[in-house]
Amino acid sequence: MLSDAALDTIFRAARTHNKWTAQPVSDATLRALYDLMRWGPTSANCCPARILFLRSAAAKERLAPALSANNLEKTMAAPVTAIVAYDLDFAEQLPKLFPHRPEAKSWFAEPTLGATTAFRNGSLQGGYFIIAARAIGLDAGPMSGFDNAKVDAEFFPGGRIKSNFICNLGHGDPAGVFPRNPRLAFDEACTIL
Amino acid sequence: MLSDAALDTIFRAARTHNKWTAQPVSDATLRALYDLMRWGPTSANCCPARILFLRSAAAKERLAPALSANNLEKTMAAPVTAIVAYDLDFAEQLPKLFPHRPEAKSWFAEPTLGATTAFRNGSLQGGYFIIAARAIGLDAGPMSGFDNAKVDAEFFPGGRIKSNFICNLGHGDPAGVFPRNPRLAFDEACTIL
Numbered sequence: 001m002l003s004d005a006a007l008d009t010i011f012r013a014a015r016t017h018n019k020w021t022a023q024p025v026s027d028a029t030l031r032a033l034y035d036l037m038r039w040g041p042t043s044a045n046c047c048p049a050r051i052l053f054l055r056s057a058a059a060k061e062r063l064a065p066a067l068s069a070n071n072l073e074k075t076m077a078a079p080v081t082a083i084v085a086y087d088l089d090f091a092e093q094l095p096k097l098f099p100h101r102p103e104a105k106s107w108f109a110e111p112t113l114g115a116t117t118a119f120r121n122g123s124l125q126g127g128y129f130i131i132a133a134r135a136i137g138l139d140a141g142p143m144s145g146f147d148n149a150k151v152d153a154e155f156f157p158g159g160r161i162k163s164n165f166i167c168n169l170g171h172g173d174p175a176g177v178f179p180r181n182p183r184l185a186f187d188e189a190c191t192i193l
Numbered sequence: 194m195l196s197d198a199a200l201d202t203i204f205r206a207a208r209t210h211n212k213w214t215a216q217p218v219s220d221a222t223l224r225a226l227y228d229l230m231r232w233g234p235t236s237a238n239c240c241p242a243r244i245l246f247l248r249s250a251a252a253k254e255r256l257a258p259a260l261s262a263n264n265l266e267k268t269m270a271a272p273v274t275a276i277v278a279y280d281l282d283f284a285e286q287l288p289k290l291f292p293h294r295p296e297a298k299s300w301f302a303e304p305t306l307g308a309t310t311a312f313r314n315g316s317l318q319g320g321y322f323i324i325a326a327r328a329i330g331l332d333a334g335p336m337s338g339f340d341n342a343k344v345d346a347e348f349f350p351g352g353r354i355k356s357n358f359i360c361n362l363g364h365g366d367p368a369g370v371f372p373r374n375p376r377l378a379f380d381e382a383c384t385i386l
Contacts, residue, residue: 001330006199011232011325031379038376039204041323043337045374051383059386097374120357123313127320130234132204137194144236164313181238181290183231186224190244193252
């Protein structure tokens with residue numbers, strides 16, 4: 001059981017950030033983030049998430065045309081913007097990732113099952129990504145308000161990698177946090193049978 | 194920044210469990226799990242995840258015909274099996290969940306965008322669910338090895354709720370844990386631009 005302070009850090013007091021301090025995010029921090037999130041479980045250990053960390057001004061400028069108006073300024077200002085994506089050909093890695101079942105690669109040959117598996121598990125890993133960022137002391141600002149097709153054409157032209165969501169990373173300025181929205185009560189979202 | 198022990202609990206030392214002790218999981222524990230996971234961020238606070246906790250023998254028996262052979266015994270033995278699902282009509286809740294933008298409901302009226310948003314964000318919430326379970330001292334055994342269509346016909350016949358994955362919950366017996374599979378290295382999954 002985690003401490004109350006730790007539960008606050010990753011869930012209860014954590015907020016989506018919109019303003020960022022000038023404190024940079026190092027390579028070592030991005031590696032620490034991935035080194036945590038990668039341990040989260042995926043189906044047949046398929047690990048389809050692929051992450052592009054945009055930190056240079058040149059990389060950010062390639063992203064800008066794909067952003068919705070309300071996400072542009074905060075994303076350009078963030079120390080790092082991650083494109084959380086997934087690999088439709090994730091099964092190529094299964095001989096390494098699931099070595100005790102050499103036939104695992106063939107389980108996902110059907111394209112619809114492959115794409116569904118990549119999206120589901122890539123999104124699960126997106127959840128791990130956000131929590132891992134918070135767990136190591138970063139703030140996160142995830143968003144879906146962008147043009148996936150434009151991002152894919154610019155950053156993943158081969159068609160094999162698909163953007164899922166984007167997530168600003170850095171150290172947030174609490175002044176930019178919006179009032180917290182409510183959540184569904186247990187009985188609105190859950191049933192015990 | 195979380196302590197090393199906390200990072201171990203939610204990521205580094207956490208394992209998918211396959212054998213369960215007889216220790217039951219109470220209503221209060223299931224409510225504590227939801228009360229954590231619900232704070233994880235979703236797009237426009239859409240919160241599409243819906244969870245059916247199967248704890249009674251009768252409920253478990255309704256699930257059994259949909260399980261793959263290798264998932265049957267461990268799932269019947271688990272104190273609780275959660276069906277993590279999502280609501281295609283999540284937008285109906287937006288006037289409550291995103292009250293400062295009364296028009297938000299209309300953003301998701303296009304069925305493909307609505308279904309994609311539900312699946313992406315319901316899966317993100319699935320990631321929060323697994324981490325929250327571990328954070329409060331439960332062990333988790335998530336799996337995709339079941340027939341989603343059979344589960345939906347049995348538990349969600351209206352067509353509005355779709356099963357995503359299932360997850361056994363309880364207190365795991367370490368004797369049932371498989372050897373850990375490798376993960377992709379940073380440079381195999383990530384790029385810094």
